[in-house]
Amino acid sequence: MISGVEDAPRKAPAASPRPVASSVEELLDGVTRLGDHRPVDARSGATFERVSIDGEPGLVKYVHPDSDFTMRVSGDIGCRPLRVWAAGLMDLAPDLIDHAHLGAAPWGRNDWGAALLMRDLEPELVPPGDEPIPEAQHLTFLDHCAGLCARSWGWEDHFGLLPHRLRWAWFGADQMDGEAALGFPEPVPRIATEGWLRFATSCPPDVARVVDDLRHDAGPLSEAVQATPTCFLHGDWKLGNLGTAADGRTTLIDWAYPGAGPAAHELTWYLALNRARLPHGHTKESTAIAFRSALGRHGIATDGWWERQLGLCLLGAVVQFGWEKALGEGPDQATELEWWVEAAREGARSL
Numbered sequence: 001m002i003s004g005v006e007d008a009p010r011k012a013p014a015a016s017p018r019p020v021a022s023s024v025e026e027l028l029d030g031v032t033r034l035g036d037h038r039p040v041d042a043r044s045g046a047t048f049e050r051v052s053i054d055g056e057p058g059l060v061k062y063v064h065p066d067s068d069f070t071m072r073v074s075g076d077i078g079c080r081p082l083r084v085w086a087a088g089l090m091d092l093a094p095d096l097i098d099h100a101h102l103g104a105a106p107w108g109r110n111d112w113g114a115a116l117l118m119r120d121l122e123p124e125l126v127p128p129g130d131e132p133i134p135e136a137q138h139l140t141f142l143d144h145c146a147g148l149c150a151r152s153w154g155w156e157d158h159f160g161l162l163p164h165r166l167r168w169a170w171f172g173a174d175q176m177d178g179e180a181a182l183g184f185p186e187p188v189p190r191i192a193t194e195g196w197l198r199f200a201t202s203c204p205p206d207v208a209r210v211v212d213d214l215r216h217d218a219g220p221l222s223e224a225v226q227a228t229p230t231c232f233l234h235g236d237w238k239l240g241n242l243g244t245a246a247d248g249r250t251t252l253i254d255w256a257y258p259g260a261g262p263a264a265h266e267l268t269w270y271l272a273l274n275r276a277r278l279p280h281g282h283t284k285e286s287t288a289i290a291f292r293s294a295l296g297r298h299g300i301a302t303d304g305w306w307e308r309q310l311g312l313c314l315l316g317a318v319v320q321f322g323w324e325k326a327l328g329e330g331p332d333q334a335t336e337l338e339w340w341v342e343a344a345r346e347g348a349r350s351l
Contacts, residue, residue, distance in 0.1 A: 015088035021105035024115045028060070031117070045069065045186055050120075053102065057120040063256070064113025069186045070256060071113075073175035074166050079114035081255045082106065087159050089232060090255060092151045096144040098249045124251045125243035135279040137244055139290060144250040145237055145270070146294035149263040152232035153300060162235065162259035164226060168218035168316050171196070171323060195323025202326050203341045207318075210348045214319045221316055224351050225262050228309040229300075233261040238273040264306075264313035267291045272317045272324070275336070284339065308350050314340075315347030 021027035032052040037059065045067035049060040063079060065071035071079075082104045084090055090099040100119040107115040126133060169175060171192045179189035196215075200208050214221050235257030243251035271284045278287060288310060292302050318325070318340050325337045 015092065017088050018085050018091075019103070020082065020086050021103055024060075024105050024107055027103050027105040027115055027117055031058070051117070053117075053119070058102070059118055059120050061116045061118065062107055062113065063116070064108035066109060066113075067186075069179055069189055070170070073170060073172075073178065073189075074162060074257070076162075076256075077110075077112050078160070079106070079112065080161050080258055081116055082114035083159050083161060084255050084258045085116070089159075089258065092232065093144070093148045096147045096249055098245045098247075098251045099255070100251065100253065118253070121243060121245075121251045121253060124245055125241075125253070126239040128240070130276055132277050132279045133239065135282065138279050138282060138287075140244070140248075141237075141242055141250060141270075142267075142287065142291045143294045143297070145234075145266050146263070146291055146300075147298045148234065149231045149266065150295060150298035150300050153229065155230070155232040155260060157260040162257055164259065164261060165218050165222040167233075167235070167257070167259065167261055167265065168214065168221050168319050170320050172215045172218065172319075173212075174216070191327070192323045195327040199322045199326035202337060203322075204345075207341050207344050207348075210315075210351075211319055211322055211344060214315075218319065220351055221312065221319065225265075225309065225312050225316070228262055228305045228312070230260050231263055232258070233263075233266060234258060235261070235265075235269070237266045237270045239277055262309050262313055263291075263295060263300075264309045265316065267310070268313040268317040269320075272321045272340075311343075311347035311350050313347075314343040315351075318344040318347075 028051065034050040034052060037048040037050040047062045047067070049062070051058045051060055063071065063081065065076060070076075085101055085104045090097075090101055098121075100121045101116060102119065103117040105115045107113045126137075171189075176189055176193050176196070179186075180193065184190035184193075200212070203211075234252060234255060236254055241252060241254045245251050267288060271287060275284065278284075292306055292310075295302055322340065322344075325340050328336055
């Protein structure tokens with residue numbers, strides 16, 4: 001057991017629905033509005049407003065597909081964070097996860113977006129930068145992620161969240177073509193398109209071909225992964241969304257990509273986006289071992305399926321972020337790309 005971390009119960013509590021306000025005015029009734037705000041590490045097209053809730057600092061996050069490419073490329077009409085709040089799914093592991101949300105309301109054109117009211121967790125979040133995080137925090141993040149997965153083991157999506165196939169198509173060919181047709185209103189899809197061009201010339205043809213095929217049709221990867229166990233996923237387990245609360249729980253924000261999927265997806269997303277900040281002495285391999293051990297502590301037997309799921313999800317991470325690995329900078333950029341290329345090659349054997 002990690003020091004200071006209790007084992008979570010093995011059974012998921014029943015999700016209790018949460019109320020949704022009918023309007024922003026109803027949501028913010030009694031809340032003091034303090035003006036626009038831009039979080040230090042914000043990268044999406046969301047806008048923020050500072051508020052005071054009974055004298056305590058809070059934020060309102062406004063999201064809408066008109067200004068958020070991730071909502072557009074995944075067909076998010078109706079706002080998945082709002083649905084997750086309404087379904088009570090943020091509360092599956094209340095002793096492990098502090099999501100800070102206090103309410104939600106439809107917002108924007110056609111009510112396709114949402115206003116999300118939450119406590120201000122910025123002081124508890126991992127500070128931006130390139131410094132490795134402490135080992136204890138890293139291991140606790142893995143443990144609490146595994147605990148959330150364990151609480152929802154076998155969960156099925158009846159709420160219209162992120163379709164399984166689209167989880168692997170975030171930076172797919174059709175999605176990037178769609179953003180290009182709009183003139184790349186946000187920078188990330190343009191950068192990703194440039195990265196895919198470099199990826200195609202930077203990695204061996206066999207891997208480039210497999211990844212390109214899956215970028216055009218992620219169905220084979222999705223079908224292969226669904227032959228392994230699934231659970232509820234937050235979907236964006238990166239350090240920019242994580243922190244440590246005063247009571248030791250993990251603070252977890254930005255529930256934009258929720259849905260059913262494999263636990264190893266959370267791990268490989270974490271590895272792909274946080275690798276530069278892993279604690280000294282910790283590698284991708286040791287992190288995967290720690291996550292698998294954490295699943296075991298939370299009651300999940302991993303024999304018989306773990307290696308296949310992990311291999312497929314590592315391949316999936318390249319389908320999602322191969323462009324970023326091709327654009328990486330620094331003395332270890334080539335080594336990083338080579339690691340993921342070999343992982344993708346190995347994972348392709350399980351298709």
